Amino acid sequence: MPPVPVPSSQHADPLVRLHGVRFAYGEREVLRGIDLAVGKGQVVAIMGGSGCGKTTLLRLIGGQLKASSGVVEVGGENVAGLSAARLYELRRRMGMLFQFGALFTDMTVFDNVAFPLREHTDLDADLIRDLVLMKLNAVGLRGAHALKPAELSGGMARRVALARAVALDPMLILYDEPFAGLDPISLGVIGQLIRKLNDALGASSVMVTHDIHESLEIVDYVYFVSEGRIVAQGTPDEIRASRDPFVHQFVHAEADGPVPFHYPAPPVASLIEETPR
Incomplete structure (x- = not known):
């Protein structure tokens, strides 16, 4: 080639x-x-x-x-x-941020960000928890971890989607x-x-x-x-x-x-x- x-x-x-x-x-x-x-x-x-x-x-x-x-x-x-x-x-x-975020509407903010870690790694629950909270902290939304997407503003939802996109570094x-x-x-x-x-x-x-x-x-x-x-x-x-x-x-x-x-x-x-x- x-x-x-x-x-x-x-x-x-x-x-x-x-x-x-x-x-x-x-x-x-x-x-x-x-x-x-x-x-x-x-x-x-x-x-x-x-x-x-x-x-x-x-x-x-x-x-x-x-x-x-x-x-x-x-x-x-x-x-x-x-x-x-x-x-x-x-x-x-690779990480992907879709147009308008494309969060899973029936999952909490925490579970949205944890999803790729649970799907693609064998990390234990405690380590996944720590990593998710670190990613949410990086986008300023550690305190929103228990909310559902419907409870977020458009900007907050986009930040959650960004945290999910970088979850696997x-x-x-x-x-x-x-x-x-x-x-x-x-x-x-x-x-x-x-x-x-x-x-x-x-x-x-x-x-x-x-x-x-x-x-x-x-x-x-x-x-x-x-x-x-x-x-x-x-x-x-x-x-x-x-x-x-x-x-x-x-x-x-x-x-x-x-x-x-x-x-x-x-x-x-x-x-x-x-x-x-």
């Missing part, structure tokens, strides 16, 4: 590498040759419009999907080539829209926790997000995806200074630009003439 190239501005020893990755749902091609890398210890954001393939990239990294062509590597292993047993072993070294943490639906205070808290927990664990993080301003405060590198391709990439400072039309439109939330406001249509005059009275 040929070596996978890494962007020069990225880490020299990446934990995650994608090269020439293509993927289609049936006949609809979603990804059309993706190259990206996530360095060890980095927090990397993947941004782009809705439906551009961002979450599909997370599923490819996690092995839920297999690329139509190209290579997806995690920790130096070709994810698509792993046996089921080896894939599950690799997944135990993963080497890689995947985030699917971690800021969706949060108020400004909760959004800032989650952003800082993502950065602090990543650094404390010595992990790498891949974050799919639409939130430009919070993300640029905490990430090391950004990839922009449009129409199934990486159309721009860079550090936060490079993204802020970019004159690329797509990046500028996205960062400044402009209504019209490379992503047009109008759906393709003939001139208004011709539509008026053709429209039945």
Whole structure:
């Protein structure tokens, strides 16, 4: 297998590498040759419009999907080539924060965070208790351990989901829209926790997000995806200074630009003439 190239501005020893990755749902091609890398210890954001393939990239990294062509590597292993047993072993070294948290509604906060420890380890109950309380303390919710998800605010629920995602001290943490639906205070808290927990664990993080301003405060590198391709990439400072039309439109939330406001249509005059009275 040929070596996978890494962007020069990225880490020299990446934990995650994608090269020439293509993927289609049936006949609809979603990804059309993706190259990206996530360095060890980095927090990397993947941004782009809705439906551009961002979450599909997370599923490819996690092995839920297999690329139509190209290579997806995690920790130096070709994810698509792993046996089921080896894939599950690799997944135990990954954490996942799902969009809106996806907590188990009939479990307490404590049991939600304890779930991966009980499923994937043989630790005794006392050690699991200590580890769960440590993780909850790290996100400021040790005192909420007996509550049910229905008793939590949106921001608290997201913090519990984050504690669960890092329960096994993963080497890689995947985030699917971690800021969706949060108020400004909760959004800032989650952003800082993502950065602090990543650094404390010595992990790498891949974050799919639409939130430009919070993300640029905490990430090391950004990839922009449009129409199934990486159309721009860079550090936060490079993204802020970019004159690329797509990046500028996205960062400044402009209504019209490379992503047009109008759906393709003939001139208004011709539509008026053709429209039945």
